[in-house]
Amino acid sequence: MYAILDIETTGGKFNEEGITEIAIYRFDGHEVVDQFISLVNPEREIQQFVVKLTGINSKMLKNAPKFFEVAKRIVEITKDCILVAHNSAFDYRILKTEFQRLSFDYQRNTLCTVELSQELIKDQPSYSLGKLTRSLGIPIADRHRANGDALATIQLFKLLLEKDTKKEIIQNSIKYFDKRVEKEKLKTLIEEIPRVLGIYFIHDANGKVIFIGRGKNIKSEINKLFLKTTRRAIKIQERATSVSYNKTGNELFTRLKYYLALEAISPKFNFRKKFKLIEENFNNENFLIIDKGRELEENAVILIENNTICCYGYTNLAYQENNIDILKSVLTTIDNKEISKTIVKNYLDKNKVQKIIRL
Numbered sequence: 001m002y003a004i005l006d007i008e009t010t011g012g013k014f015n016e017e018g019i020t021e022i023a024i025y026r027f028d029g030h031e032v033v034d035q036f037i038s039l040v041n042p043e044r045e046i047q048q049f050v051v052k053l054t055g056i057n058s059k060m061l062k063n064a065p066k067f068f069e070v071a072k073r074i075v076e077i078t079k080d081c082i083l084v085a086h087n088s089a090f091d092y093r094i095l096k097t098e099f100q101r102l103s104f105d106y107q108r109n110t111l112c113t114v115e116l117s118q119e120l121i122k123d124q125p126s127y128s129l130g131k132l133t134r135s136l137g138i139p140i141a142d143r144h145r146a147n148g149d150a151l152a153t154i155q156l157f158k159l160l161l162e163k164d165t166k167k168e169i170i171q172n173s174i175k176y177f178d179k180r181v182e183k184e185k186l187k188t189l190i191e192e193i194p195r196v197l198g199i200y201f202i203h204d205a206n207g208k209v210i211f212i213g214r215g216k217n218i219k220s221e222i223n224k225l226f227l228k229t230t231r232r233a234i235k236i237q238e239r240a241t242s243v244s245y246n247k248t249g250n251e252l253f254t255r256l257k258y259y260l261a262l263e264a265i266s267p268k269f270n271f272r273k274k275f276k277l278i279e280e281n282f283n284n285e286n287f288l289i290i291d292k293g294r295e296l297e298e299n300a301v302i303l304i305e306n307n308t309i310c311c312y313g314y315t316n317l318a319y320q321e322n323n324i325d326i327l328k329s330v331l332t333t334i335d336n337k338e339i340s341k342t343i344v345k346n347y348l349d350k351n352k353v354q355k356i357i358r359l
Contacts, residue, residue, distance in 0.1 A: 002027045002111070003081035004157060006149040007091045008054050011047030015097050018042025019067060020056045023146035024077050025154055027084075029161065032154065036077050037147050039064035054144045067098045078108055082174060086129045086153050088112040107177040113156055116173055120163040129153065182237060186226040189243045193219045199258045200245040202236055202267075211236050211269045214258045218245055236269050249294040249314070252347050256302075256312065259343055263336050278342045281307045286359040289344070299354075302344065303331060309340040324359070 008021040019040045026034035039056070041064040051057050074095070085091040088110040099106035114127050124132055129149060133140045138155045142148025164170045175181075193200070200218045202211040202225075215221035226237055248254040262270055282304060289302040298316040302309065303324070313331035334340045 001081045002029065002084045002157070003078040003108075004084045004150055004154050005078075005091055006085060006146045006153060007094050008056060008144070008146050009050070009094055010042045010044055011050040012044070015093075016044075017094060017097070018044045019094060019098055020046060020050075020054070020061060021146040022070070022074070023150035024074065025150055026077050026081065027154060027157070034077055036070075036073055037150075038070055040070060041066045056145075068102055071099065071102060071104070075104075075106070081108065083108045083110045084113060084153065084157055085110070086113045086149070086156070088175075109177055110175045111170065111173060112175075113153055113160065116160045116164075116170060117156070119169055119173070120160050129156075132156070186237060186240065189240060190219060190222050190226070193222055193243060193245060194247075195219045196247050197249065197251070197254060198245055198247045199254060199261065200243055201261075202240045202269075203242040203244065204239045205241045207242070209265050209267050210239055211267050212258065212261050212265065214254050232269055247294040249298070249300050250291040250353075251351070252289070252291055252302075252344070252353060253300050253312070255347060256340060256343050259339055260334070260336055263339060275339055275342055277338050278345050280345070282345065282348075284358050288355075288357040288359065289348075289353050290355040290357065291353040301327070301331060303327065304344075305359075309334050309337050309344060 003024055004027050005022065005024040007019055009017040009019055011017060020042050021039050023037045024035065025032045039061055041061045043066060046056065046058055046061075083092055083095075089112065092108070092110050096106050117124070117127050117132060121132075121136070124135060126132060126135075129152060130140065130143055133152050133156060136156070136159065138152055138159070140148060140152040160170065195217045196219075197216050198218050199212060199214040200222055201209045202213075202222075204210050211225075213221050213225060222243060225233060226240075228234075246257060248257055259273070259275075262272070266272075285305075285307045287304050289304070291300045293300045293314050293316070295316075298314050300312075300314055302312040304310060311328060311331035311333045315327070315330055
């Protein structure tokens with residue numbers, strides 16, 4: 001059973017909007033079996049651009065029921081239904097917000113006809129409800145009014161049901177309120193991640209890195225990220241399709257690799273730290289920093305030449321560390337030398353490493 005709906009709002013700041021009109025049609029996959037249509041007094045100002053768009057003004061809503069007066073009817077008509085809307089994330093968020101104001105936890109599974117149309121009706125110039133229905137020959141009256149848009153969405157959804165011939169796409173597109181599919185996906189992503197010191201990379205469907213994190217136990221850190229409910233964390237969770245990682249072996253390399261990766265990749269969901277670059281010199285112009293590697297008998301090495309961070313990497317052979325030319329061929333050149341110097345100098349001022357060898 002489906003509840004196909006459309007909501008008009010006051011506009012305004014995120015999660016401060018109020019509902020001005022709502023239309024819900026209970027649909028069994030073949031025909032409408034119940035309906036609820038009502039103006040709603042939002043008890044707040046309507047943005048002027050919304051008035052122009054919908055034609056709904058405060059005078060029209062003066063005697064309309066407030067949300068708490070229609071809430072029970074909304075719960076009843078959508079009970080045991082999947083909510084269907086054109087951009088369902090918006091309508092569902094607005095409903096949940098209104099119910100939260102009443103201290104009621106409103107939870108429904110959802111389907112989005114925008115996403116379904118993009119999957120089942122390819123190559124449309126636009127997937128907005130007005131342009132899409134026009135290109136498909138679906139009549140739409142009272143555009144930007146809840147009832148008109150909801151009726152058009154019903155016709156669109158009927159078409160999508162027909163086009164889903166294998167009856168898989170719509171079923172697989174349901175967003176569960178308990179996020180069971182997402183949780184299973186995220187659980188799978190971290191199964192192979194070890195409990196080690198290092199940095200990790202969250203990739204989207206195109207393989208692009210969208211977030212970089214670090215920690216003493218990267219498996220635990222990724223798990224924490226996937227459990228967070230902030231807007232940024234939810235966006236990362238929704239886009240995450242794979243996770244990769246680098247073991248680092250020690251805290252200095254963790255910091256260095258993390259900040260160098262941020263500078264090189266600029267992931268969409270990382271906050272960028274502004275560095276106050278250090279201009280003062282090290283105590284020595286040429287030296288090696290040697291610290292714990294990723295494995296037993298492996299060393300992590302940073303080479304400083306002429307007071308500049310030259311390169312870094314790992315070695316487990318003593319003769320490599322004793323021959324600078326061979327060592328340079330093994331290590332990775334560092335391009336962002338100013339940030340690297342700041343990270344290394346700040347670390348050395350407050351922490352110890354296994355060994356420093358002056359050259």
